[in-house]
Structure formats: structure tokens, C-alpha cells
Amino acid sequence: MTQPPSQRHRFRRRFNRPAFAGPVMAVPGVLGLLLFIAIPFLTAVALSFTNLRMGSPLPTEFVGLQQYQRIFADEGFRRALINTVLFAAVMVPVQTVLALSLALLLNQELKGKAFFRTVFFMPVVFPMALVAVIWELIYAPGPNGILNSFLDLVSFGTLGPVDVLHDPALALPGIMLLSLWQGVGFQMVVLLAGLQSIPGVLYEAAAVDRAGKIQQFLHITLPQLRNALIFTALVTTILAFRVYAQVEITTRGGPVDATTTVMYETVRTVFDRQQVGQASAMTVVFFFMVLAVTLIQRALVKQEREIA
Amino acid sequence: MRRVEGQELPLDFSPLFQHISHMPVRLTTAKTAPRSLIAISDFLSITFGITPCALLVILALAGCGSESPSDAGDAATLSAWAHAGRQAERETLAAQVARFNQTNSDIRIDLTFIPEGAYNSQVQAAALAGDLPDLLEFDGPFLYNYVWQNQLRPIRGLISPETYDSLIPSMIEQGTYNGDFWSVGQFDSGLGLFADRSKLEAVGARIPTHPSEAWTVEEFEEILAKLAERDPDGQVLDLKLNYRGEWYTYAFSPALVSAGGGLIARPEYGTAEGVLDGPESIGVMSRFQRWVEEAHFVDPNVDDNAFAGGRVALSWVGHWEYDRYRETLGDNLVLLPLPDFGGGSRTGQGSWSWGVTRTCPHPEAAGAFLDFLLRDRQVLEMVAANGAVPATRGAIEQSDHYAEGKPLNLYVAQLTGGFAVPRPRTPAYPVITTVFQGTFNDILDGADPRRALERAAREITRDIADNRGYPDVEAER
Numbered sequence: 211m212t213q214p215p216s217q218r219h220r221f222r223r224r225f226n227r228p229a230f231a232g233p234v235m236a237v238p239g240v241l242g243l244l245l246f247i248a249i250p251f252l253t254a255v256a257l258s259f260t261n262l263r264m265g266s267p268l269p270t271e272f273v274g275l276q277q278y279q280r281i282f283a284d285e286g287f288r289r290a291l292i293n294t295v296l297f298a299a300v301m302v303p304v305q306t307v308l309a310l311s312l313a314l315l316l317n318q319e320l321k322g323k324a325f326f327r328t329v330f331f332m333p334v335v336f337p338m339a340l341v342a343v344i345w346e347l348i349y350a351p352g353p354n355g356i357l358n359s360f361l362d363l364v365s366f367g368t369l370g371p372v373d374v375l376h377d378p379a380l381a382l383p384g385i386m387l388l389s390l391w392q393g394v395g396f397q398m399v400v401l402l403a404g405l406q407s408i409p410g411v412l413y414e415a416a417a418v419d420r421a422g423k424i425q426q427f428l429h430i431t432l433p434q435l436r437n438a439l440i441f442t443a444l445v446t447t448i449l450a451f452r453v454y455a456q457v458e459i460t461t462r463g464g465p466v467d468a469t470t471t472v473m474y475e476t477v478r479t480v481f482d483r484q485q486v487g488q489a490s491a492m493t494v495v496f497f498f499m500v501l502a503v504t505l506i507q508r509a510l511v512k513q514e515r516e517i518a
Numbered sequence: 519m520r521r522v523e524g525q526e527l528p529l530d531f532s533p534l535f536q537h538i539s540h541m542p543v544r545l546t547t548a549k550t551a552p553r554s555l556i557a558i559s560d561f562l563s564i565t566f567g568i569t570p571c572a573l574l575v576i577l578a579l580a581g582c583g584s585e586s587p588s589d590a591g592d593a594a595t596l597s598a599w600a601h602a603g604r605q606a607e608r609e610t611l612a613a614q615v616a617r618f619n620q621t622n623s624d625i626r627i628d629l630t631f632i633p634e635g636a637y638n639s640q641v642q643a644a645a646l647a648g649d650l651p652d653l654l655e656f657d658g659p660f661l662y663n664y665v666w667q668n669q670l671r672p673i674r675g676l677i678s679p680e681t682y683d684s685l686i687p688s689m690i691e692q693g694t695y696n697g698d699f700w701s702v703g704q705f706d707s708g709l710g711l712f713a714d715r716s717k718l719e720a721v722g723a724r725i726p727t728h729p730s731e732a733w734t735v736e737e738f739e740e741i742l743a744k745l746a747e748r749d750p751d752g753q754v755l756d757l758k759l760n761y762r763g764e765w766y767t768y769a770f771s772p773a774l775v776s777a778g779g780g781l782i783a784r785p786e787y788g789t790a791e792g793v794l795d796g797p798e799s800i801g802v803m804s805r806f807q808r809w810v811e812e813a814h815f816v817d818p819n820v821d822d823n824a825f826a827g828g829r830v831a832l833s834w835v836g837h838w839e840y841d842r843y844r845e846t847l848g849d850n851l852v853l854l855p856l857p858d859f860g861g862g863s864r865t866g867q868g869s870w871s872w873g874v875t876r877t878c879p880h881p882e883a884a885g886a887f888l889d890f891l892l893r894d895r896q897v898l899e900m901v902a903a904n905g906a907v908p909a910t911r912g913a914i915e916q917s918d919h920y921a922e923g924k925p926l927n928l929y930v931a932q933l934t935g936g937f938a939v940p941r942p943r944t945p946a947y948p949v950i951t952t953v954f955q956g957t958f959n960d961i962l963d964g965a966d967p968r969r970a971l972e973r974a975a976r977e978i979t980r981d982i983a984d985n986r987g988y989p990d991v992e993a994e995r
Contacts, residue, residue: 261984265642265667267991285973350820373818376963462762464956465963466970481639482952483981 251497258491264484277491287492289467290475291499293382297389297471298450298503305390305446306439309397314431316398317405327402331395338392342459345388349374349460375461378468385456385469392456393449397442404438405431440511447507451500472496594880595626596887598653599641601870602631606903614899618890625883627653638948645669652878653887657764658692658868659941659951661701666945666988670873672698676885681892684910688867688933691940696990702888703871704897705906708837708929709769709938710865711854714847717831721745725852729928729937732855732863735805742815745831753817755809756824756833759962766958767941767951768866769834770806775939777802777859781954782978787944788987790978794954795971802859803958803967810962836866837905837929840919853928855937867938869906907933945988949981 258277262270281287316327333341348356351373358371374384408431416426432439454473457463463470463478472492480489600611608631615629630651632640638660644650650669664670673693674682682690682699686706693701718725721744726732733741745754758765767781774780779799782790793799809815817824825833826846833839834856843851855863872891874884890896897913900906901920907929908914919926932938942950957974961967982988 263985265645265663266985267666267668268985268989347820351818352820355820378964462956462959464959466960466965478952481636481642483949484642 251494254490254493254497257487258494260487262486262490264480264486266484270487273487277488278495281488281491281495286463286467286470287472287475290463290470290472291495293468293470294451294453294472294499296382297386297453298447300386301389301393301450302443302446304386305394305397306443308390309394309442310401310435310439312394312398313401313405317402327399330398333392334395334399336392338455339459341388341392342456345384345391345456346375346460349384351376376465378465381461381465381468385453385460388460389450389453389456393446397446400442400445401435401438404435408434444507447503448500451496451503472499593624593626594883595628596653596878596880596883597628597630597651598655598887599630599632599651600655601634601637601657603634603870604904607900610900610903614891614896618887622886622890625880625886627887648877650875650877652875652880653872653884654875655703655870655872656701658701658703658871659943659947661693661871661873662695662943663945663948664873665695665698665700666991668991669875670700671876671878671881672700673702673874673885673888674699676874676881677702677888677892678885681889684892684912686907686909686911686914686930686933688938688940689871689909692868693871695943701871701873702892703869703909704891704900705869705904705909706867706933707768707869708865708907708926708932709772709835709867710856710928710932712825712833712835712839712843713852713854714825714828714831715850715852717745717748718852720748726854727928729855729863729865729932729935732858735857735859738857739805739809742809742813742832746813746815749831751829752814753824753829754831755815756817756819756830756835757806757810758819758822758833758835759816760819760822762959763955764951766955768868769836770958771941771954772856772864772866772939773802773806773859774799776856776861776864778861781950782942782944782946784942787942787946788982790950790975790982793975794978795968795975798860800967800971803961803971805859806958807961807964807967811964837907837926840905840926844925851925853926855928855932863932863937865932865938867933867940946978946982946985950978953977 259272259274260270261273261277312330316323316330320326350356350358351371352358353362353371355371357374361369361372372380374380412430412434413426416430421429452473453471454477457469457471457474458477461469463474472495476489476492476496479485479492598615600608602608612629615627619626637657641650641654641656641660641664645667654664654670656664661670681702685693685702688706689703690699692703692706693699713725715725718741721741723741723744724733724737742754746752758769771781774794777798779796779802780793783793817830821827824830825835825839826842828846833843840853856865857863872888874881874888878884892910894910894912894916897908897910898916901908901913901917905919907920907926908917914920914930918924920930921927941947944950953974957965957970960970
């Protein structure tokens with residue numbers, strides 16, 4: 211035997227060894243992660259310890275933890291943290307349940323199924339800016355606003371005109387409602403796909419075993435939909451934490467911070483007040499908040515897996 | 519005035535599609551005008567907020583694009599950015615630029631319109647990327663921040679002495695900072711109360727004709743109450759609450775000054791504490807809150823049609839509504855000074871004006887262009903398009919709106935008689951206005967005026983301290 215073939219052979223064997231091939235194939239992904247996530251994040255961490263201001267001719271100085279002290283002392287930012295968590299805590303369960311109900315409804319054999327599916331999915335295609343403006347008109351104050359006319363009609367005039375977006379108690383629920391309307395179609399479609407992939411034989415078998423509709427739902431539909439549900443809950447969480455556009459358009463964080471969110475405060479800090487350092491501190495806090503939620507969700511999902 | 523939108527149909531959804539036009543629209547002829555103005559409010563800052571990083575990239579790219587050589591031979595080409603105001607305003611400016619380019623073979627102005635919703639943010643982003651144009655238009659009070667950031671150069675030596683001498687005092691006041699003259703615009707703004715004369719006469723209200731005769735605020739409140747008694751829904755005053763944004767600072771901070779308060783301690787501009795949260799300012803803001811929250815005098819004006827539609831008797835608004843109001847009310851329309859909150863009637867001033875950037879390679883050419891813009895013909899054309907107050911004495915004399923005895927002469931009396939207060943002339947202005955807008959909103963929504971103003975004053979004062987009192991960095995070097 212000559213040398214070259216065996217060398218080639220050895221090379222191939224070496225390349226095929228997982229220890230070598232794995233890292234090589236991971237390079238593009240890791241590079242992407244570094245470039246688009248790790249480096250920007252580390253930059254934000256570094257900037258959050260400075261007083262960097264956009265456009266300022268003054269030198270940038272190291273200020274230690276001052277930016278963090280400030281944002282936590284700021285009523286607006288504290289309220290933004292609470293609002294963001296509240297928004298996610300309400301939106302994730304409500305939107306998931308609603309999407310599941312819609313999906314179940316539209317998974318049945320009814321006439322005009324395609325039409326209804328399109329209608330419910332349509333708001334997802336609309337840009338949030340458009341949705342927010344439409345809802346601003348719906349929420350218009352005064353007795354002639356669309357919502358107020360409707361309330362007046364269904365309550366026979368007992369529910370007075372409300373000014374949803376300027377009422378500290380109603381503004382955040384108002385924004386939740388419009389976000390729900392815009393976002394629920396997406397989750398619905400994912401769950402609908404999940405429902406359609408459940409083999410019909412399972413239901414037939416259950417029917418033979420005399421399982422009722424509710425039992426079928428609890429013991430076949432839900433477990434079979436587990437992955438789809440986890441996915442939708444995850445996506446909803448991420449979208450809920452990022453709530454920004456509807457706030458900027460409809461309430462601008464008002465009335466009196468009732469609807470301000472972390473994203474909104476961050477954008478305002480950097481683009482209205484040029485405080486890049488302070489905004490960086492906000493994004494770092496935001497990152498750890500999302501990280502914590504993701505870890506909790508992962509832990510919960512793992513438990514489910516063990517049970518299953 | 520920074521925000522002059524809202525004059526079109528309330529259901530104009532065209533702004534929703536403006537997010538596509540984030541990229542500055544390059545204009546070489548008058549025909550290709552960008553999308554129409556914003557009807558509700560501030561969609562651009564919204565879309566801007568969604569894609570701040572993308573914007574930087576786009577601006578950088580657009581900047582590279584505009585450097586492409588033109589066929590103008592060895593003419594000095596200057597890039598210019600202007601705000602995309604109302605269509606008539608844009609078309610007029612584009613036509614004037616075209617005319618200038620035609621008559622001056624050695625200078626070429628390359629005009630770009632930028633949507634005004636997030637104008638300042640876009641300028642800041644361009645400055646960061648080193649892509650500022652040679653000639654820059656900006657809303658008056660932002661001048662001091664740009665000067666502090668060392669983006670502009672003085673223009674006193676660039677424009678002709680005749681141009682400088684023809685300016686009305688408020689224009690000189692707005693353009694002067696740190697002992698130099700930096701900016702000049704074709705028009706100033708006018709702010710007052712438009713009223714329905716017949717409704718005022720029905721309640722026996724006195725009709726002031728000069729700012730020195732303005733209603734006292736007590737008189738104003740009595741008139742509001744009387745008008746409300748005769749009004750079906752009791753809403754008799756329009757504060758243009760649908761405008762939001764810069765409008766709040768422009769329109770309502772003069773009331774604070776009239777009472778003896780204000781946004782910030784002048785002329786040192788070192789602190790807002792004791793002024794913005796002083797008893798006078800708290801008193802004024804409490805009145806506004808009472809008008810909205812308790813007395814329900816104020817129409818929310820969601821459709822921007824409160825006054826023109828006859829729902830209210832009084833509209834607290836700027837010059838830009840004159841044409842529309844005049845159309846519906848005819849001779850019943852009367853212009854009044856804003857009420858006197860204690861120290862005499864005070865009103866707003868200032869509008870878009872032009873500056874020359876540090877990086878401009880041909881400052882003399884830029885000066886020649888500004889001289890051209892400020893000749894009576896151009897000024898009169900522009901104010902015919904946007905209804906604003908002409909910035910030069912010569913143009914005022916020839917104007918059929920603003921000359922002595924003409925319907926809008928009150929604005930001139932305000933601007934030349936010391937009744938107009940410039941917004942704070944400090945580099946801290948962008949922060950001051952942002953904070954005040956939010957605070958005004960909160961107070962109208964029911965926040966305690968004292969607490970809200972104290973928080974605002976703290977925030978502004980802290981910004982000034984953070985910037986070491988905005989020292990003159992140039993002088994320090």
C-alpha cells in the first residue's frame with residue numbers, strides 16, 4: 211500500500227470525528243451570535259457605566275453604577291418595569307387561551323371556514339402603527355366615539371362615555387385589548403396547524419373508550435398540542451416584553467406613566483434626551499429581566515417533560 | 519412652529535405609509551413631492567422608534583448617495599435639508615430652489631426633504647455619522663443645541679447687511695446666541711386666540727384689538743363660563759390637544775411666563791427649580807387642568823374640527839389655521855391676544871430657520887442662497903403658501919394679511935412689541951421641551967400639578983448639571 215491513500219483516509223477519519231467536525235460546523239452560528247448578540251450586549255454593558263450622550267461635545271466619563279442608581283430611583287422606569295411585567299403576565303395566558311379557543315372553533319367543519327380563518331388572521335398582517343391608529347379612533351373620547359356609542363347601546367345608556375386612553379385605570383387594559391386583537395391571529399394559526407396534525411384515530415379510539423368531548427380535549431388535544439402551546443407561549447412572551455409601538459402612538463406612556471414600558475422609556479431616553487449611557491443601563495436591566503423569565507419558562511417546560 | 523400638521527381630514531391615513539419614506543426624499547424638481555403631512559400625530563417618531571439602528575444605516579447610505587457628482591460642471595454644489603411641511607410649503611421651497619439654481623450658474627443647491635416628525639433625531643443621527651448637509655433647516659429653539667454641539671457656523675458675515683437689517687426683531691433674537699448670529703428663516707409664527715365674533719357678542723364679551731388690551735385670565739374664565747351656558751355640550755375652548763409634541767411647549771409655556779413663572783430660570787438657564795415648579799407656574803397649570811378636568815370647557819378635538827365645525831367659540835392656535843377658519847367663519851372670525859395671566863399677555867414665537875453647517879465647503883455660496891430666500895419676493899411667496907408671519911419688514915409692509923390694519927396685524931404687534939417670548943435659548947432645550955410635553959400631558963390627565971412640575975424641574979435641572987451647565991466647549995479649548 212502506498213502512503214497517500216492512507217493519509218487521505220486518516221484525514222477523512224479525523225474530519226469525521228465529532229470533536230473536529232462539530233466546532234467547524236458551529237463556526238457560522240457562533241460568529242453570528244458573537245456579532246449580533248454578544249458584542250452589542252457587551253458594548254451596552256460597557257456603555258452603561260459611562261455618561262455617554264449623543265452629540266455632546268463634552269468628554270465621556272466613567273460613572274460607575276450611577277446610571278443604575280438613577281434608573282432605579284426614577285419613578286417612570288420603575289413604573290415601566292411593573293407595566294411591562296404586568297402586560298406580559300396578562301397577555302401570555304389570555305392570548306394563548308383565546309387563540310386556542312379560536313383555533314378549536316375554526317378547526318370544525320363549518321361553512322366559510324377559510325373566510326373566518328382569513329378574517330381572524332388579517333390583523334396580524336396589519337402594521338402595528340395602523341392598528342394603533344384605528345384603535346385610537348375606536349377609543350375616541352366623548353359620546354360619539356365608537357366604543358362609547360357601543361357601550362351606550364349595550365348598557366341602555368347606563369355606562370357613561372369613558373376616555374380609555376386618558377384614564378389611568380383603563381389605559382393599560384386598553385392597550386392590552388388592542389394588542390390582543392392584533393396578535394391573537396398568529397397564535398391561532400400555529401395552534402390550528404397543531405390541531406390538524408393530531409391523528410384522527412386517537413379521537414376514534416377515545417370515542418370507542420367512551421371518552422366525552424371534554425375528556426378528549428383534556429387527554430388528547432392538550433397533550434398533543436404541547437409543543438405548539440409551548441412555542442406560542444414563548445413567542446407571546448417575547449412579543450409582550452417588546453411592547454412599544456402601540457404605546458408610542460396611543461398614549462406616549464401616559465396618563466402619568468400608566469402605560470409606559472421599558473422599551474418606551476429606553477427609546478425616549480436615547481432619542482429624546484440623548485442619554486446613551488442611561489439607555490444602555492436600561493437595556494441591560496431589560497436583558498436580565500427577559501433572561502430570568504426564559505430560565506423560569508425552561509424550568510417549567512422541563513418538568514412537564516419529566517411528567518410526560 | 520414645529521408641528522403644523524392636523525389641518526387635513528382627520529381620517530387621513532397617508533401618514534401610516536410614511537414609514538416607507540424614512541429615507542430622505544431627494545428632490546430635484548418641484549413635481550416629486552413626498553407624501554402629505556401628518557394628520558394625527560408623530561407617526562414618524564413611532565416608526566423611527568421601531569428601527570433606530572436601521573435609520574442610522576439608511577441615513578449613512580443616503581448620505582453616500584447624495585455625494586454623486588451632478589452635471590453642473592464646476593458649480594459649487596451644496597446639499598440642503600428642509601422639513602417636509604405642508605404640500606404648498608414644500609412646493610414653494612422646491613420652486614424657489616429651482617429658480618435659484620437657474621439664475622446662479624455657479625451654485626447648485628441639492629434639496630432634500632426630511633419628514634418633520636423626528637427631525638431632530640434624524641439630524642442627531644446624521645451628525646453622528648458625519649453626514650450633515652451643508653445647509654440645514656431646523657426648528658428655531660433647536661439652534662442653541664446645534665451651536666453647542668459645534669455643528670453650525672455663524673452667518674453674520676455670510677449674509678448681506680441688508681438682509682440682516684431687514685429682519686424683524688424676533689428673528690434676530692431667535693438667531694442670536696453666544697454673541698454670534700447663526701440662523702435666519704423666511705417667516706416667524708403667530709399664536710393667539712381665534713374667536714367667533716357673534717358668539718362673543720352674544721355674551722357681551724369685550725373684544726381686545728391689541729395685546730396690551732388682552733383679557734385677564736379671570737375675565738377669560740368668566741367668558742368661558744358664560745359661553746358654556748349657551749353651548750349645548752358646554753365645551754367652548756379648543757386648545758388643539760390633538761397636536762401634542764412641540765405644540766405644548768410652543769403654545770402653553772408663554773402662559774407660564776405671563777404669570778411670572780416659566781420653563782427655566784432666565785437668563786442664566788442654570789436651573790428649572792423654583793421657576794417651572796414655582797407657585798406662578800403651578801397656578802397656571804392648575805387653571806389648565808381645571809378647564810379640562812373640572813369645568814369641561816375644552817373640546818378634545820380628536821377630529822381637528824372643533825372650531826371650524828362650529829363646536830367651540832374660541833381656538834388657541836397659531837397662524838396656520840387662518841385660511842381654513844376664514845373660509846368657514848368669514849367676517850365673523852376675529853383674532854385675539856392670549857389671556858393675561860398676571861404680567862401682561864405673552865405669546866409664542868419662532869419657527870423653522872436655516873443654518874450653515876461647519877462642514878459646508880462653500881459658506882459664501884450658502885450665504886448667497888440665504889440672501890435669495892430672504893428677498894421680499896421669496897418671503898411673500900412662502901408666507902402665501904404657509905400663512906406664517908413674514909420675517910422681513912419689507913415683506914410685512916407688502917403683505918395683505920399682516921400690514922397695518924390688515925386682519926393678522928396683531929401677530930406683528932405681538933412680535934415687535936415685546937409680547938412674544940422665545941423658547942429657552944439654551945442647548946438644554948431639546949430636553950426641556952421633551953420633559954415639559956410629558957408633564958403637560960400628565961397634568962391634563964389629572965396628575966397633581968405641584969408634584970408633576972417638581973418632578974419635571976428636577977429632571978431638567980439634573981440634565982443641565984449632567985452637562986456641566988452646557989459650557990461653551992469651543993471657548994474652553
